[in-house]
Amino acid sequence: MATQVLIVGAGPTGLVLAISLARRGVAVRIIDKNSGPGQASRAMAVHARTLEFYRQVGFADAVLSQGIKIDAIHLREHGEDIAALPLDDIGAGISPYPFVLAFPQDDHERFLVAQLQAEGVAVEWNTELESFTQDEWGVRAVLEQDGDRVACSSVYLCGCDGARSRVRESLRLTFSGGTYDHLYYVADVQTAGPPNPDLLAHLGANTFALMLPVRSRGMQRLIGIMPPGVPPEPDFESVRPVLEPLLGIKVEQVNWFSTYRVHHRVAARFRVERCFIAGDAAHIHSPAGGQGMNTGIGDAINLAWKLAHVLQGRADAKLLDTYEAERIVFARKLVATTDRAFQLIVSQGAGGQLLRSWLLPHVFPVLSGFAAARRTLFKTLSQVLIHYPDSPLSGGRAGDVIGGDRLPWVPDNFAPLQTLDWQLHVYGQTAPLLAAAAQAxxxxxxxxxxxxxxxxxxxxxxxxxxxxxxxxxALALPRQEVDVLQELAARFALRFAGDS
Incomplete structure (x- = not known):
């Protein structure tokens, strides 16, 4: 079968997009210029919304078995504990996954590669996008594969190729934002003493540091700001004297160590005709809240079903316009909020000092004792609040639910979602008129x-x-309004059943 979608980049965003398309019967090809999955990636947190997506495709339990639930956050400053927040089931009643999971991106990528392989699609490593053109008939790309130039034709192209995206640059899309001044490090290490199951965070001006558990190797993942005065090509020994007292640890073994810069940018567009960008190619963030990788996966989930619908004649091509309309608004808000939060956390100014020396040690523990505050924190971090109220696909309000919201979780109501397709939910009595309309x-x-x-x-x-x-x-219908349902179906030429 001829390639329908060419995906450039086999990080989490590209892999989830490929899996989601393959599950829907779309002929997908995925390439990556690297020789294999990343070895020193930085993303660690897998949030509830991502796990809900993974449950929909049937592998959430496998991810849970490979990751580790974070039981608590311990905040430190000047090498001392200042506050602790229990995270155990912090989102109980909100999601079937009421916690934060630590699952490092390198392990995560290898897991997704295997899941894609099970769908009959192999990542083409050592394959780079050289150039492409597009017109009303499709996209024609030139790939460089093991030293050879290879032509590839597809209906659509998706750039999931990271912050230095060749696809975004070729589309001449601006990538507005900036780069933080600090240089960051990331390392996998073995520490002395019993295994640490929690998140340790040291908050200080120019001394930001995190430690999270990595189950697969029995190691700890360290992430932080490089201290001043380090050599031009630093190694772990450059940070050891500062880091160990900050987190109260003793590092016995270093598995690997790397440095990197952190950016905050959003592309001007997420789509140009037949070409799309997603994940870090479209938006990059500060580390605050562990949102970046989860947001890219959300991009992939949003785009996949729309591409499949249009390719399979189940919707008008204008459905694809809703991808950018929905995801770019969220990306802009996320970059702005994570940037402000991160700047405050590492600020040397009065605001940062007040946050670290008084608000966090005194107010944070008190608030964490209130269920409402814990629920708010979970909703904010877990991405269950992502919604698309201004989307052309959204309409109506019923109860607290507005068109565009995530479907609220009630035990048993997520099970039918594994069909990966449209469905109508009623909580109570179904009117005969609605039942007849749904059947029609x-x-x-x-x-x-x-x-x-x-x-x-x-x-x-x-x-x-x-x-x-x-x-x-899509639609919240308080009185089971059949005409609103029919109008949306007509406006986008939606075929709700995939086999007609």
Whole structure:
């Protein structure tokens, strides 16, 4: 089968995009200029929303078995503990994954490569995009593969090729933002004493440092700012004298060590005709909140079903316009908020000193004792609050749920989402008119008896919710309005059933 989508870049974003497309029967080809998955990658946190996506495709449990749940955050300054926040089931009742999972990106990539292989698609390593052109008929790319130049034709091209994206540069898209002054390090190390299951964070002006557990190798992942006065080509011994007392550890073995710069940028566009960009090619962030990799995976989930629908004649091509409309708004907000948060954490000014010396040690522990504060923190970090209220696909409000919101989790209501397709949910009684309309549209309908859990989740009794393939609510229909459902289907020429 001829290639329908060419994906450039086999990091988490490109791999999840490839898996999601292959699952939907799309002929995908994925290339990467490197010789294999990354060996010294930095991203560690896998948030609840990403795990929900992985549950939808059937491998969340396997990811959980390879990662480690973070039980608590311990905050330190001047080498002393100043506050602790238990994270155990911090999001109970909000998500089936009410925690933060540590799963390093290099292990994560190898896992996703294997999942893609199970779909019958192999990553083509040592293969680089040299150039491409596009017109109304498709995309024609020239690849450099083991020293040879190879032509590749596809219907669409997706650039998931990182911060120095060849696809973005070829499309001449500006990448506005900046670079933080500090140089950062990342290392895998073995520490003395019993294994650490928690996140340790040292917050200080120019002394930001993190330590997280890495289950697969029994190691600890260290991330932080390089101290002043280090040599031009530093190694771990350059940071050891500063780092060990900051985190209260003794490093016995260094597996690997690397340095890098941190940027905060967003591309001007995420789409130019038949070409798309996603993940770090489209937006890069500060380390605050561990949002970057999870956001790229969210890009992939959003784009995959839309490409599949258009390629398979299940929707008008204008459906693809909603990818940029939905994801660029979130990316801009995320870059702005993580930038402000990170700047404050490492600031030498009065604001940063106040945060570290008074607010965190005194206010943080008190707030962590309140369920509402813990829930707010979980929702903010876990990405379950990502929504698309201004999308052309979104409409209506029923209870606390607005069109574009993530479908609230109620035990059992996520199981039908594994079809990776559209469905209608009713919590309460289904009106005969709605049932008939769903049957005419060949739209699967799932109904649950009204419950306290549904009310607690913000759903409305007897309302209907049209759920997209990416588990977001397209339409919230408080009175089961059939005409609104039919109008959306007509406007995008949607075929809800994939076999017609």
């Amino acid at each position: 549209l060949r739209l699967p309908l799932h109904a649950w008896p009204w419950s306290d859990a549904a009310a607690h989740a913000g759903l409305l009794e007897n309302a209907a919710y049209l759920v997209r393939p990416d588990m977001h609510v």
